[in-house]
Structure formats: structure tokens, C-alpha cells
Amino acid sequence: MDAKEFTAGLASLREVRDEIKPLERQLAKLQAELDKLRAQRDEKVRTLGVYEKAKADRLATSAGVSVIDVVALVPSLGPQVPVSAPVEPSPTSSAAEDRAEAQPSAQAIKESAAGALAPDLRSSGQPGTGAPVVEPQAGGDADEHQELQADADTTEAAAPSPAPTAPVPAPVPSGTQERELPSIPEGEAGDRWFYAEPNLASKRPNFKQAARQMAFLDTATGVLVWQGGTVTLDLGRASVAEILSAVYATVPADVERIYVTAGDPWHRDAERHQFLKDAVADWLNGPLPQGWTVEASRGKDRQAGHLVHPRNPVGRWQRGKDQHTEIRSVGEWFDAAGADPATVREAFVLLWKALKRHWDDVVLMGSPSQTGRDLWSRTIPAKAGARWADGFPVMSQEIRGLLHATAGQGRTELITPPRVPERVPGWYEVDRTFAYAKHTWSSGVGVPQRVTAAAFAAMSEKEQTDALFAPSHWQVRVTIPKDWNHVGLLPAPAPGERSWHYPYEGGQTFVTWAGGAEVNLALRNPLQPWRIEILDGLVWEKGDPLKGWANKLKDAWQSLRAQAEVHGDERQRQAARLASRAVRSILLYGIGTFAQRPRITTGSLELGASGEVPEIPDGARLTGISDTHVTWERNGGFARDPYAHPEWAAGVWSAARAALLSASTGTKDPETGKPVKAGALHLPAGSILAFRTDAIYSSVRPDWPYRGEPGDYLLKGAMAWEQTTPTTDEEFYVLQDLGRQALEADEL
Structure with missing residues (x-):
């Protein structure tokens, strides 16, 4: 220049x-x-x-x-x-x-409310103290508990930091307002929240699901595979009309599910729309072949109309009264990773065979979440006189609503300068394998007991310890030690409907809700205990409602992974790998269905002859508009769902977040004989760059053993040279891709 x-x-x-x-x-x-x-x-x-x-x-x-x-x-x-x-309602009574x-x-939580100081759990199980050895809340196996007890031997005792005279609120970005989490009303008004919904319990079904014939379609190449064979179709631009016409000119009408394996036809005109969801809605509501209509209803176990999802939508149509079909994305189950439709179909066959070993009546339903919940329901005790043979009770709507508002899911956090250097010596990604399967061995069952601050203060230290190790959910006031220099341990509400952040600044005080596993971790972490004051809490009876279901899924997962490693045919190996990922999705999304979010109904209506916007249903809001249709959604609140158990999902999520910070590897150090621990707190302060659900991103290489067991940390990305620290999600995902590519190239 x-x-x-x-x-x-x-x-x-x-x-x-x-x-x-x-x-x-x-x-x-x-x-x-x-x-x-x-x-x-x-x-x-x-x-x-x-x-x-x-x-x-x-x-x-x-x-x-x-x-x-x-x-x-x-x-x-x-x-x-x-x-x-509550009195038993009439069978026709609605929840409203x-x-x-x-x-x-x-x-709203009152920061000035008096709290009861939680005990120092690091010494609660030491030999010679007389304290009981108790198992932790749903957060790991027995070996993990033993290693938690060992933490007391490896960390120096530190007196809890004194609470500041006035609470220091967590920092909030300028121009935003932090959410206020709800709390239980004081006194008898709150005590009346603690009951089981009448005539509502999770019971073993006495029927078998109807199997649906499936076809697998690559809309980019036109290749269609179903039980009857393989053909290549001319799909034109792969509109709904072109797909329905071409597919049903080839396959019989009893094929009711078409899985799109590649091509994403609902994104073909994405550049014409501001949001992907609008492009999807436009595609779903496109013109139909003669005789076809959007599905209206098909019985109690069916959903009508389309699900407008930006990446994995579901379209439902019918021809006449008897023929019904769905077009779905196979991405609900796994990333097909370039597999052709025949391989994807084989993956579903292998999946069914692996599950059939444990469930004689297994039926693969439309999504992994539906399949997971159905399979779980078939593990509910049925033998007369067995514990919970009458079904697992569903908690009150009030407690379910409280958990919905106060129990987050995976931890997503990007840590940027000045908390970390602007340039870091490397980039490493480790991800926990099949993580949620590690945290299903124990869960809370029945109606929880309320433990107020006064009730907690009145307990002996042994009773307090038992409560903190039980399946539980706590409203706490947290004070971070003044000299703390690592990542945050407990979630706190951030601006946004479901957003959370993790306060980390020494001396800071905040009020939040957290699961028992995380409260345990904060009290007995390997660095320095945090000061925790109990304001209120829910404590459940310990049970194992998910254990049998999860163990069967883990066995299916392991058998499919073994096939993927030893089979002589490459296509079969790929199919087995995809099938194992589908098992992971069944467990992951199956747990998510227990959370029972408020029911959101979506729909679409055709514009008037002159383009007039039609009247949308009462209580709905407009979410999109195209040249021919408008889409809407309506919040239906909490349904009377017999499978609503947010306490189980919240317990698993809390345990998984705690394990992201410190967890057992199942391996002992040959020099010390003590368990090797893994997690963010076992890496140097200032080296953690990001969290993504079950993954940690660090500037130093984690040296943790990997056995391929659920919960083990697997190295997925590595660049052992200097990098610019990402400050945006876009920069993060670029480094994530580069790190994975670099590790793959290094292993070739």
C-alpha cells in the first residue's frame, strides 16, 4: 500500500x-x-x-x-x-x-431471610469421627462417594468465610435485570404445596405401542430406502407436495413415517427469511397434493398438526380418514454424518435388536424422547405388593412449577478476558461419555419433605448431613470465599427466561436454588469450602426409579459400541455407531421428558383470499407469517401428565453439573492408591475457557484416564499451540471445529 x-x-x-x-x-x-x-x-x-x-x-x-x-x-x-x-376431583375436572x-x-426470594449455616461436610465421614458414612444424592456410584470422603484427607480445613454485612449482588450486564427466582410461601400456605396430585401417578402400561412402518429419504439425492427396497426418486425442489407424491407413488400407504437423512428440504429457501423457524414454517405449510390435508387428530397417543422446529421439524399430514404420515428429521436421533439412507435404516434395525434384548414389547416411536419415556414406563414395578407397584405419585403443580423455574439443565458458559489471558498456550476439549447415564442410580421418590431454615437449624449435624446427601433441592444463600480464584460452582439466575450464570468473584453473596449434588460439591470441593446458608429445601425419599431403565440402555449402548469396533463390514460398523448414539439420545431426551415443561401448542392458519391475517386462537400469539400462512403458539401451562417427574430430571442435571467440576474417573493413582479425580477444579485456575453441557474447554491438556465408561472424559479436540482466546460464540465454535480436526489429523 x-x-x-x-x-x-x-x-x-x-x-x-x-x-x-x-x-x-x-x-x-x-x-x-x-x-x-x-x-x-x-x-x-x-x-x-x-x-x-x-x-x-x-x-x-x-x-x-x-x-x-x-x-x-x-x-x-x-x-x-x-x-x-386436596379432595379427589371428578374424572372430568380439568387442572384449571x-x-x-x-x-x-x-x-420472590428474600435476601434478608434468616438462614441456617450448612455443616462442613469435608469432615462428616472421616474415619474416627463417629459420623456416618452416607451415600450422596443422585450424582454417581458408590465409588464416587468414597472419593468424596477422601477429599477431607487431601484438602486443608478452612473456616467458612464470614458473611458480609450486606449482600453483594452478582454482576449483571448493564441495561438488564436479573431474574428473581420464586420461593415457597412461608408457614402453612407453603406447607400446603406438599401433596401428590390426586388420581395421577406413573403406572406401567397394559398395552403395546403400535409399530409404524418407516422409510428413509435423502432429499439431496432422491434415494429412498424402506422395507421393500431402494429406489431413486425425482423430487424436484423437495417441497412437501413433491415428497408426498413421489414417495407414495412408490411405497404402500402403511408407511407412516418418512425420516429425512440428508438434504434438510425445510431450509431450501432459508435466505428468503430472517429466521430459520420462518423458513421451516413456510415449507411445512406449502401446497399439498390433491386429497392431502394437515393432520387434525388420530387418537389419544397422537399429536396433531406440525411441530415447527428450526432444525428438526415434524410435519403431519393425512389423506382421507385412514392414511396418515409424518416427515421427520433423523437428526432427532443422531447426526447421520454422511451415512446413506440404507445405513441409517440398518442403524434403526440394530437399535431395535439391541433394545429387544431387554424389552420384549419394544417399539421405536417417532422420537427418542417418546421412545425413552415409553421404555421407562415398562420398567415400573408391576408385581402386587412391590414398592411403587401402584405407580410413582406426581407432585403438586406448585412444586412442579417451582422446579421448572429453579432447576436449570446443562452448564453453558464462555469465560473471556480479563478472567483468562487474551492469548492461551493451547486449546483442548474433553467431553464426558454418555454422562447422564452415570447419574441415574438414585433419585427422589414420593412427596418431598419441606426443610425450612428453622427446621434445618434444629437438626443434629448427622441429620443435616443426611439431608444434604439425600435427593434434594435447596434454596440457599451463598458466600464465595474472599480468596477464591477458580470458576463458579453454583448457578444463579441471569437475565432471560431460562438463563443461568455462575458467580465466581471472592466475597460475593447471592441467593439461588441448587440441587443437593451441587450444594454438596460447594461444601466439600477439593479447593476450599463455600459458605452455604439453608433458607428452604425439598428432601425426597431415596429410590431408584431410573436405575433399571438406565442400566438396560447402558447395556444396549455398550453392545452396539462393541459391534462398531469389531465388525468386519464398514457399513455395519457405521450403522452400529449411529445406533449407539440413538441409545444415548433415548436416555438423554427421555430424562428431559420427565421435566415436563409447560405445554406449548403450535399451529398454522391460511391467509385470507386478499392476504388478510386470520383470527388466531384465543390466548395464542403470532410467531411467523409467510406468503400463504401464519403460524402461532400458545402456552397451555402444566398438563396433568402422569409421567411428570421434574424432580428426577433436576437431580440428574444437578449431578451432571457437579461432576463437570469434580468427579471420579474410576481409576486409582498407582503411587498414592487414591482415586484419580477429574473435572474443572482439577485443572489450574485460569485455564478453563468454556463449559458446554458435559464438555470442558481448557488451555492446558487434561491428563485423565479414559476407559470408555459412562461419565469418563474423552479428549475430542486438541491444538497444542498458542491460540487467541475466543470472546464470542462464533469464535468459540471456530476453535471447536479446528481443535477436533487437528486431533483427528494427529491420530491418523
């Missing part, structure tokens, strides 16, 4: 500057107007919320916000409780009718 080019570049730069300035002023003006409108909206929500028949979901859909946001503005619209012990009378609502 010479001086002339530099001068010209400066002139061009000034032009860009001059274009930016008016846009910035315009943006500031729009932001001010947006803030004003949001304030007006919130005030209208508060005004309408005092109406005696107002409902949070109706206000939420009309305002375009979440139900939790509405409850934060109008606390009286929070979960309702019955005035007295059961809660028709206004009752005390959930309350």
Missing part, C-alpha cells in the same frame, strides 16, 4: 463513519421508544393482572413475554395452592378447575 491508497482508504473510512453516525442516533431513539413501550406494556400487565379472572398464560401470550415474566410483574398470578388438603380458587402465590 502506498500513500495514495492510504489517503483514499481514509476518505472511504470517513464515509462509513458518516453513514454510521445517523444510524446510531436513530438506534438510540428507537431504543428509548422501545424502553418506553416496554414500560407501558409492563404497567398494562400489572393493571390487567388485578382482574380476579386474569391468568398468567393469557397475559403472557397477549404481551409477548414469558409466563415467568408475568408472574414477576404480578406475583398473585403465580402457582396457586389449595386451601386445604382444580385451582379455581385464589390462594397464596409463590413469593
